[in-house]
Amino acid sequence: MSTATHSLPRTIGAHAVLxxxxxxxxxxxxxxxxxxxxxxxxxxxxxLTPPTPKTFDLIGYTTVIGQGDFIHYFQNxxxxxxxxxxxxxxxxxxxxxxxxEYRFRGNTMMGLYLALGIMIPIRLGTVAILQLMVASGLxxxxxxxxxxxxxxxxxxxxxxxxxxxxxxxxxxxNAGRIDGLSEYTIFFRLxxxxxxxxxxxxxxxxxxxxxxxLWFPLILAPSxxxxxxxxxxxxxxxxxxTNWNAILAALSLAILPxxxxxxxxxxxxxxxxxxxxxx
Amino acid sequence: MAAQTRPKKPIRWHIGVFLAPAVLVYTAxxxxxxxxxxxxxxFRNIEQSQVFVGLxxxxxxxxxxNWSVNFWNALRNNVWFFIIHMxxxxxxxVLLAALLSSPRLxxxxxxxxxxxxxxxxxxxxxxxxWKLILSPIWGVAPHLMDFVGLKSLFTPxxxxxxxxxxxxxxxxxxxxxxxxxxxxxxxxLSIPDEVIEAxxxxxxTGMAQFxxxxxxxxxxxxxxxxxxxxxxxxxxxxxxxxxxxxxxxxNYSTDILGTFLYRAFFGFQLQVGDPNMGAAxxxxxxxxxxxxxxxxxxxxxxxxxxxxx
Numbered sequence: 001m002s003t004a005t006h007s008l009p010r011t012i013g014a015h016a017v018l019x020x021x022x023x024x025x026x027x028x029x030x031x032x033x034x035x036x037x038x039x040x041x042x043x044x045x046x047x048l049t050p051p052t053p054k055t056f057d058l059i060g061y062t063t064v065i066g067q068g069d070f071i072h073y074f075q076n077x078x079x080x081x082x083x084x085x086x087x088x089x090x091x092x093x094x095x096x097x098x099x100x101e102y103r104f105r106g107n108t109m110m111g112l113y114l115a116l117g118i119m120i121p122i123r124l125g126t127v128a129i130l131q132l133m134v135a136s137g138l139x140x141x142x143x144x145x146x147x148x149x150x151x152x153x154x155x156x157x158x159x160x161x162x163x164x165x166x167x168x169x170x171x172x173x174n175a176g177r178i179d180g181l182s183e184y185t186i187f188f189r190l191x192x193x194x195x196x197x198x199x200x201x202x203x204x205x206x207x208x209x210x211x212x213x214l215w216f217p218l219i220l221a222p223s224x225x226x227x228x229x230x231x232x233x234x235x236x237x238x239x240x241x242t243n244w245n246a247i248l249a250a251l252s253l254a255i256l257p258x259x260x261x262x263x264x265x266x267x268x269x270x271x272x273x274x275x276x277x278x279x
Numbered sequence: 280m281a282a283q284t285r286p287k288k289p290i291r292w293h294i295g296v297f298l299a300p301a302v303l304v305y306t307a308x309x310x311x312x313x314x315x316x317x318x319x320x321x322f323r324n325i326e327q328s329q330v331f332v333g334l335x336x337x338x339x340x341x342x343x344x345n346w347s348v349n350f351w352n353a354l355r356n357n358v359w360f361f362i363i364h365m366x367x368x369x370x371x372x373v374l375l376a377a378l379l380s381s382p383r384l385x386x387x388x389x390x391x392x393x394x395x396x397x398x399x400x401x402x403x404x405x406x407x408x409w410k411l412i413l414s415p416i417w418g419v420a421p422h423l424m425d426f427v428g429l430k431s432l433f434t435p436x437x438x439x440x441x442x443x444x445x446x447x448x449x450x451x452x453x454x455x456x457x458x459x460x461x462x463x464x465x466x467x468l469s470i471p472d473e474v475i476e477a478x479x480x481x482x483x484t485g486m487a488q489f490x491x492x493x494x495x496x497x498x499x500x501x502x503x504x505x506x507x508x509x510x511x512x513x514x515x516x517x518x519x520x521x522x523x524x525x526x527x528x529x530n531y532s533t534d535i536l537g538t539f540l541y542r543a544f545f546g547f548q549l550q551v552g553d554p555n556m557g558a559a560x561x562x563x564x565x566x567x568x569x570x571x572x573x574x575x576x577x578x579x580x581x582x583x584x585x586x587x588x
Contacts, residue, residue, distance in 0.1 A: 010485075011381075011384070014378045014381060014384060015384075015385075015386075017374070017375075017378055018375065018378055018379070018386075018390045018394075019390075021371075021375060021390075021394060022389075022390055022393045022394055024453070025393055025394045025396055025397055025453070025456075025457075026393055026396060028397075028405075028408045028409060028412055029396060029397070029400070029408070031408075031412065031419065032404075032408050032411070043417075044417065044418075047417060047418070047419045047422065048419070048422065048423075087300075087304070090300075091300040091301040091304060092301060094296075094297040094298070094300060094301060095297060095298050095300075095301035095302065097297055098293075098294050098297035098298045099298075102291065102294050104291070104294055110298065110302070114301070114302070114305060116310075117305065117309055117310075119506075119510060119568070119572045120313065120565070120568060120569070120572075121510065121514040121568070122308075122309050122312075122313075123514055123516070123537075124313060124316060124514070124561045124564055124565050124568075125309060125312035125313035125315070125316045125561070126312075126316070126540075126544070126557075126561070127312075127315075127316045127319055127544060127554050127557050127558045127561060128311070128312035128313070128314075128315030128316045128319060128558075129308065129312040130554075131315070131554070132308075132311075132312060132315075147304065147308050148308055150304050150308070151304050151305050151307075151308035151309040152309070154301050154304065154305050154309075155305070158301060182293075183293040184293065184296075187297070208398075208399055211401070212399075212400070212401030212402065212403075213517075214401070214402060214403060214516075214517045214520065214521070215516055215517065219545075230401050230403050233401075233403050233404070234403045234521060237403070237407050237521075244411075244417075247407065247411070248411075251404055251407055251408060254401065254403065254404050255400060255404055258399055258400060258401070259396070259399075262395075262396065262399045263392075266392045266395070269395075270391060270392070270395070270461065
């Protein structure tokens with residue numbers, strides 16, 4: 001390639017800008033985690049230095065683990081996220097298969113109908129959703145959250161998965177039909193394994209907003225039994241405004257699981273975004 | 280009749296079976312409540328029963344100063360919130376993507392992963408972490424500004440009416456810059472090499488190449504990012520709620536439509552919750568978002584199609 005486009009100053013400049021922004025992006029996260037391991041004096045005396053043997057203190061973590069019922073909140077979040085994810089992927093893949101595989105009257109209309117939810121946020125229906133949940137006795141149950149998140153995740157899942165399902169070879173499916181496989185077997189045995197990578201992409205996209213959501217847990221399931229970790233952290237942080245050790249430790253505990261998952265799945269997520277599935 | 284002479288195709292039940300679960304859940308939990316909310320905005324609870332009152336809730340929302348002052352304030356703040364995102368988040372996103380996509384850049388994967396980290400964090404974490412950092416009690420922000428000799432410029436931004444909204448908008452920009460970056464990055468990678476080579480043969484390189492060749496080609500992605508930002512911003516709630524509470528202080532200066540809806544629906548302190556007024560506000564938000572999506576679909580999308588390959 002020509003030297004004009006890749007001169008040394010230009011490369012250094014690019015790295016300088018990117019490094020600066022990386023520092024801005026990571027600074028708050030590192031700051032919070034770093035200070036969560038310090039004593040109160042350490043937090044206020046030297047907030048920008050890593051914990052030293054003198055300032056190292058786990059008092060924040062012991063407070064959090066002693067006070068809040070975080071293990072329980074964590075379980076709730078996990079149940080809600082995993083169950084919603086399962087239904088979004090299963091129902092989404094089934095609908096995407098029907099839309100991409102068969103030609104029937106109303107196919108395009110059905111696709112547009114399901115795509116509506118990508119642009120119009122489900123939150124705007126909250127007033128009626130709450131009434132629905134009250135009427136069906138589902139308030140303060142995890143089922144309510146699972147139902148809402150399933151509906152929320154479906155439009156994008158159907159949209160992305162049907163793009164991918166169109167790429168599955170017709171010959172393969174027809175070969176299956178000639179061998180006498182039912183349409184259900186073709187879907188579960190032939191097509192689903194082939195679109196597994198795109199299912200992983202959809203899973204990551206669906207998972208992050210569900211895990212992080214505050215609105216619906218706050219409105220539909222605020223009871224102690226059903227609190228999710230996001231809502232629990234919010235209330236806990238509100239209570240302990242002056243206990244900085246506990247706040248920083250709670251924040252770190254909330255960051256770490258997401259961060260670990262992200263590091264594991266980041267390749268999948270970034271490949272999903274950059275593969276052009278979301279055009 | 281002609282149609283009956285041909286053997287009729289058997290009904291393909293499996294299509295229904297495949298579609299039913301998704302369509303049922305989606306319709307029952309999303310579309311019907313959405314329609315129900317729009318409908319509720321036309322009713323009023325009078326003596327324990329819902330009575331149809333036409334547009335009277337909207338007349339209250341726009342005519343009664345108790346509501347209209349708050350509504351216009353929330354709408355104005357929301358517009359400013361959106362403008363900051365468009366002016367700061369998207370240009371930074373484009374810049375980072377352009378740098379990341381330069382060929383043979385080392386550590387590109389590391390930068391990409393690191394810059395996307397804030398996007399995966401929940402609003403609760405982001406809101407509180409920034410609240411701590413900007414807090415004058417902890418002193419991290421003034422300490423950092425001291426390094427560059429700007430300590431005198433520090434004020435408790437989140438506590439001052441004139442700065443709080445801008446500060447929170449920038450926190451939100453900080454959180455979401457990863458999304459435009461990734462989408463633009465994907466668009467830049469998908470530009471065919473031939474186009475770039477042809478430009479280089481014609482002597483267009485560096486900045487000129489970006490402005491004249493690449494930017495027009497990624498305009499559709501910028502359009503998508505704009506509409507995603509629009510929908511996200513006019514539906515935002517969590518960050519303001521975690522950082523400033525439902526009252527969106529100081530003195531409602533950070534109140535946006537999401538927090539306004541929450542207060543109207545659930546009530547707060549002295550105000551009693553009112554589902555019908557909540558529904559009316561949700562309807563306004565729906566109309567605003569719908570208008571934005573329509574503008575995007577009819578104007579931007581049809582004009583930008585021409586540039587696509």
